[in-house]
Each structure stands twice: as structure tokens, then as C-alpha cells.
Amino acid sequence: MRKLALICVVMVLAFLPPPLLGEVDSALLQDSVTVDLPEPPAPPGNVTATDNPNDNGRAIRVTWELSADDTTGMKNVIGYRINRAEARDAADSLWTEASDILPSGTTEFIHSGDGEEDGPDYFAKNYDFYYRVHALTADTFSVSAVVGPVQAKDNWYNTGVTFVLLFVALFIILTVTFVRIARKGKELYIRPLAGIEAVDEAIGRATEMGKPTLYILGLGSAADIATIASFAILSRVAKKVAEYQTPLLVPCYEPFVMTVAQDTVRAAYMDAGRPDDYDEDSVYFVTSSQFAYVAGVMGTMIREKPATNFYLGMFHAESLLLAETGAMIGSIQIAGTDQIAQLPFFVVACDYTLIGEELYAASVYLSREPVLLGTIKAQDWAKAVVVGTILAGLLARLLVDLDFIKTVFEVSV
Amino acid sequence: MKRQLPLMLVFLLGAFMIIQYFVPAQASLDAYEFILDWMIIIGIFAMALGIWSLMRVSWHKIKRRSHDWQYAALTLAGLFIMVLFGFEPIGGGLKSYLWLQFYEFVMVPVLATIFSLLAFFMASAAYRAFRARSLLAAVLLGSAMVLMFRVLPLGPLSDPINELAGWILVVPNLAAKRAILIGVGLGMVATSLKVILGIERSYLGRD
Numbered sequence: 100m101r102k103l104a105l106i107c108v109v110m111v112l113a114f115l116p117p118p119l120l121g122e123v124d125s126a127l128l129q130d131s132v133t134v135d136l137p138e139p140p141a142p143p144g145n146v147t148a149t150d151n152p153n154d155n156g157r158a159i160r161v162t163w164e165l166s167a168d169d170t171t172g173m174k175n176v177i178g179y180r181i182n183r184a185e186a187r188d189a190a191d192s193l194w195t196e197a198s199d200i201l202p203s204g205t206t207e208f209i210h211s212g213d214g215e216e217d218g219p220d221y222f223a224k225n226y227d228f229y230y231r232v233h234a235l236t237a238d239t240f241s242v243s244a245v246v247g248p249v250q251a252k253d254n255w256y257n258t259g260v261t262f263v264l265l266f267v268a269l270f271i272i273l274t275v276t277f278v279r280i281a282r283k284g285k286e287l288y289i290r291p292l293a294g295i296e297a298v299d300e301a302i303g304r305a306t307e308m309g310k311p312t313l314y315i316l317g318l319g320s321a322a323d324i325a326t327i328a329s330f331a332i333l334s335r336v337a338k339k340v341a342e343y344q345t346p347l348l349v350p351c352y353e354p355f356v357m358t359v360a361q362d363t364v365r366a367a368y369m370d371a372g373r374p375d376d377y378d379e380d381s382v383y384f385v386t387s388s389q390f391a392y393v394a395g396v397m398g399t400m401i402r403e404k405p406a407t408n409f410y411l412g413m414f415h416a417e418s419l420l421l422a423e424t425g426a427m428i429g430s431i432q433i434a435g436t437d438q439i440a441q442l443p444f445f446v447v448a449c450d451y452t453l454i455g456e457e458l459y460a461a462s463v464y465l466s467r468e469p470v471l472l473g474t475i476k477a478q479d480w481a482k483a484v485v486v487g488t489i490l491a492g493l494l495a496r497l498l499v500d501l502d503f504i505k506t507v508f509e510v511s512v
Numbered sequence: 513m514k515r516q517l518p519l520m521l522v523f524l525l526g527a528f529m530i531i532q533y534f535v536p537a538q539a540s541l542d543a544y545e546f547i548l549d550w551m552i553i554i555g556i557f558a559m560a561l562g563i564w565s566l567m568r569v570s571w572h573k574i575k576r577r578s579h580d581w582q583y584a585a586l587t588l589a590g591l592f593i594m595v596l597f598g599f600e601p602i603g604g605g606l607k608s609y610l611w612l613q614f615y616e617f618v619m620v621p622v623l624a625t626i627f628s629l630l631a632f633f634m635a636s637a638a639y640r641a642f643r644a645r646s647l648l649a650a651v652l653l654g655s656a657m658v659l660m661f662r663v664l665p666l667g668p669l670s671d672p673i674n675e676l677a678g679w680i681l682v683v684p685n686l687a688a689k690r691a692i693l694i695g696v697g698l699g700m701v702a703t704s705l706k707v708i709l710g711i712e713r714s715y716l717g718r719d
Contacts, residue, residue: 357565482695
């Protein structure tokens with residue numbers, strides 16, 4: 100009988116409905132969680148999520164205050180992680196990780212992406228997002244309050260470059276002012292440049308010797324300012340060469356540069372009244388491989404022995420190779436570049452070197468047009484403003500050490 | 513009109529590029545990318561013009577039997593050989609045996625040789641530069657000697673020479689570099705403005 104009763108009890112227990120068993124299990128589990136899991140750290144406070152400024156609407160800036168347990172005590176917070184969802188009350192499974200684990204002490208994260216809809220980093224603009232910040236310890240974590248909705252928006256003005264805008268505006272005003280002054284006929288003085296004053300003499304020497312003039316535009320593309328400045332100088336040089344009826348050689352590194360140089364030289368010959376003297380083969384493409392170009396031009400120098408070499412534009416490692424070859428064959432050499440690292444090479448190997456900005460001013464010196472002289476004057480005044488600003492800022496920092504001076508001149512692109 | 517149209521295009525595109533710098537919006541970036549893409553496309557067409565120019569100039573030299581015309585023939589031969597070997601149906605493409613042989617065992621060593629000439633040219637240029645013919649040249653020579661001695665194991669002298677070399681690099685050298693950079697920056701803006709506003713138009717020829 101007792102055996103039968105025991106069997107009945109076992110059977111009743113075996114066929115008990117699941118909820119009843121579940122309650123029993125979860126109660127047991129609850130006891131074990133309470134006992135085993137460590138206490139979570141204090142959550143990050145004051146979480147904010149705002150549109151990241153000065154961008155293309157593909158980023159949100161999230162900030163927070165450090166957890167009270169950040170790097171201290173037993174609940175040592177070792178990092179933070181940012182989560183994002185499309186609804187405030189989204190289930191945990193719908194929150195996605197917006198960041199990797201950020202180191203402790205971090206209080207800001209910019210969650211950014213791109214506009215490729217099928218890509219892994221797609222970031223929708225003008226769309227509501229919600230953020231929360233996890234404070235992580237080695238064993239557990241805590242979660243901040245959810246913030247949002249926040250939208251990433253296109254920005255139509257980059258406030259980080261306001262100082263640049265002001266300076267460009269000032270420069271335009273200065274340029275227009277001095278161009279007007281020059282147009283009224285006032286004579287503007289600019290200091291002489293030895294390298295430019297030697298251009299006539301150098302081309303004259305080539306004429307006397309019956310040797311060609313070699314003009315190298317450098318390795319820059321047609322979009323580089325140094326190359327654009329060099330086109331302007333080439334125009335003046337080609338005109339003088341046409342007047343003196345001296346051969347001109349312009350080996351080009353870039354086909355694009357070659358086409359512009361061909362037009363420039365052709366126009367200069369027309370201006371000089373000698374369009375028939377223009378030789379289409381005088382401006383030619385060599386190669387777009389740096390040292391193959393050097394080999395080609397060095398070969399031309401050795402064979403043709405030009406009396407005058409111009410190196411004006413953007414140069415890299417080839418500067419000394421070309422200039423030394425020119426020096427060895429005894430050419431008069433005039434160089435100019437805005438690449439600071441190459442200037443010493445030109446200085447030691449060439450007769451005259453235009454340093455930095457002198458390259459940009461050279462075409463004005465050659466033309467002596469009053470309107471162009473106005474732009475050089477504006478440049479000088481802008482330089483004075485820069486020097487004045489540097490000195491004023493230096494004095495202000497030394498004397499009063501105000502933070503706002505630093506922030507006024509800060510530029511963030 | 514032949515001059516007006518390019519000037520108008522330069523003004524419009526130049527002004528757009530200035531404005532684009534201050535506008536971070538997506539539309540502005542897209543337009544910028546669009547223009548850069550066009551530059552690449554035009555660059556490819558320009559490459560065809562460049563190769564045509566190289567062929568024409570070389571051919572003229574050969575035809576006229578100009579001085580050292582053999583170099584022009586070699587240039588053309590090199591051009592056509594590399595194109596043929598690199599052309600998939602004929603030579604087998606850029607991974608074909610012959611193309612790789614020419615590239616790796618002719619072109620690369622020749623380019624490396626040209627680059628290595630720089631070492632010898634530096635020595636000859638330094639010899640000319642470091643002759644103390646004036647006070648400034650003597651200062652240059654002294655500075656250069658200090659910088660060169662910096663990398664030598666000079667025992668107890670190493671530390672003071674290192675300090676002096678560091679001072680030369682960080683104080684007078686950097687100050688001069690920054691002065692040049694400021695000038696270059698302003699010169700770039702001035703040149704850009706001259707071209708955009710049509711003040712500098714020498715590259716188009718005179719009116």
C-alpha cells in the first residue's frame with residue numbers, strides 16, 4: 100500500500116503542468132543569480148545625443164558623464180559601449196552596437212557612417228534614432244537612460260572654418276582694392292627678384308649660343324597651383340623665346356599638363372607675332388613614371404645641351420637629378436618650387452632659385468602689368484596681417500593667457 | 513567667345529570649389545566627387561593624347577634622321593613591345609612571362625639605377641654648397657657638419673652634438689620653414705584668385 104502511494108506521488112509530480120515546474124525552476128534560478136552575479140556599476144549619467152556639427156548628415160555625437168565607478172573600487176568600469184535603436188522602447192534584441200568598447204575615461208563618441216544604402220556602414224539622415232550607453236566591468240554592465248530621438252542632418256556651413264572664411268574675405272577685399280589702385284595708374288613698388296631679372300639674360304644667352312631653352316613644369320598635375328603658376332611663367336618665357344627666335348623644349352610628365360602647355364606656348368607665339376615659328380613637337384609628353392621621366396629629360400639635356408633650363412612647378416626627388424645634370428652641361432638654371440624639401444637642392448645646383456611664394460609672383464614680375472602688380476601688393480599686406488596676428492596672439496598669450504585667444508584662431512576642417 | 517567661354521568656366525568651377533570648401537553638406541560633397549570623377553575621365557583621354565604626342569615626336573626624329581634618332585627608335589620599340597606583351601589576346605596580359613621579364617628585370621632595375629644616381633649627385637651638390645666662400649656659406653657648412661655628426665658615434669660628444677642638432681632643426685630651421693609655408697599659402701590663394709577672377713589669363717594667351 101505504501102509502495103502504491105509512493106508511485107502515485109511520483110506520477111503526480113511527473114505529470115505536473117509546466118508552469119508549476121517553471122515557477123519552481125525560476126525561483127531556484129533567482130536564488131542563484133542573487134547569490135552569484137556581481138553588482139552592476141553605476142550607469143553613465145547625463146547622456147546626450149546630438150547631430151554632429153559641420154558634416155554631411157551622417158553622424159551623431161553622443162556624450163555622457165563617467166560612471167561613478169569609472170576606474171575605481173571593486174566595480175571597476177573598464178569601458179563603455181554605445182547602443183542605438185530606432186525606438187525608445189525597442190526590445191534588447193533590436194538595439195545594435197554603435198561602437199566597440201571605448202576605454203574607461205571616455206566621455207564622447209561620434210557615431211558616423213556613410214550614404215551607401217547597401218553598405219555595412221549606412222547611416223540614414225533625417226531619421227529618428229535613440230541611444231544608450233553601457234558602462235562595462237569585467238563581469239557585468241549597467242545601462243544609462245535612453246536618449247532621443249535625434250536625427251543626423253546635413254550642415255550647409257562649416258562653422259569650424261569661419262576664421263578661414265574671414266581671412267579669404269579680407270584677402271579678396273585687399274586684392275580688389277589694390278587692383279583698383281593699380282588701374283588708376285598709381286605705381287606700385289615690388290622688390291626685385293634676381294631670378295626673374297635673369298630670365299631675359301638667360302634666354303639671350305641661349306640665342307647667342309644657338310642652343311635651345313628647356314622648360315620643365317615639374318611633376319604636378321594641371322590642378323596644382325604650382326603648375327598653374329608655372330603655366331603663367333611659361334607663357335611669358337615662350338613669348339620671349341619666340342621674339343628671340345630660340346628653340347624651346349617643354350618635356351611634360353603629365354598628358355593633361357602637356358595639352359595646357361601646348362595651348363599656352365602656341366598662344367605665346369601668336370602674341371609674339373610669330374605663329375609660324377611654333378613647333379608642335381616642342382611641347383611633348385615623355386612618361387608619367389617619375390624616374391623614367393628623369394631619364395628621358397636627362398637624355399635630352401645631354402644630347403641637346405640647352406643653354407638655359409627652367410625648373411618651375413612641383414618637384415620631388417627628381418629635382419637634384421635634373422638640376423645637377425643641367426649644372427654639369429653648363430646651362431644657366433632658374434628654378435622655383437613650393438616644395439620646401441626640394442628647395443635646398445635647387446639652391447645648391449641652380450644659378451637662381453625662386454623660393455615658395457616667389458614662384459607664384461614670378462609671372463607678375465615678368466609681365467609688369469599694373470593689375471597683376473595689385474595682387475602682389477595685396478599678398479604683401481595679407482602677409483603683414485598674418486605676421487601682425489601671430490605677434491598679437493603671442494603677446495596676448497604671454498601677457499594675459501586667455502583661452503578665448505586660442506579658440507578664436509582654432510580651425511577644424 | 514573663344515576666350516570668354518574658358519574664362520567663364522574657370523570662374524564658375526573655381527567659385528564652386530571655394531564655396532564647396534565651406535559647405536560640408538552631402539550635395540556639396542557629391543558635386544565635388546562628380547568633378548573629381550570628370551577630372552579622371554578627362555585625364556584618361558589626355559593620356560591618349562600624350563601617347564600620341566610621344567609617338568609623333570619620336571617618329572619625326574626617326575623620319576628626319578635627327579641627331580641621335582636611335583634613341584627615339586628605342587623609345588618606340590619599348591612602347592610597342594610593352595603594349596604587345598601586356599595585351600591579353602597577343603602577349604598574354606600583365607601576368608604573362610615576357611611582360612613580367614621586361615618589367616621586373618629591365619624597367620625596375622633601370623628606374624632604381626636612375627634613383628640611385630641621386631646619392632652621387634647629392635655628394636657633388638654638397639661639395640659645391642659647402643665651400644665656405646662667405647659668412648653665410650660658412651654658417652651653412654657648420655650647420656650641415658653638426659647635423660651629419662649627429663649620426664656618428666662620437667662618445668661623450670654625442671649628447672651635446674645631438675642637442676645642438678635638435679636645436680638647429682627645431683628653432684631656426686623650423687622657423688624658416690614656417691615662414692616659407694605662410695608665404696606659399698598666401699601665394700596659392702592669390703594665384704587661385706587671379707585665375708578665378710580672370711586677372712591672370714596668360715595661359716590662354718593675350719586678348
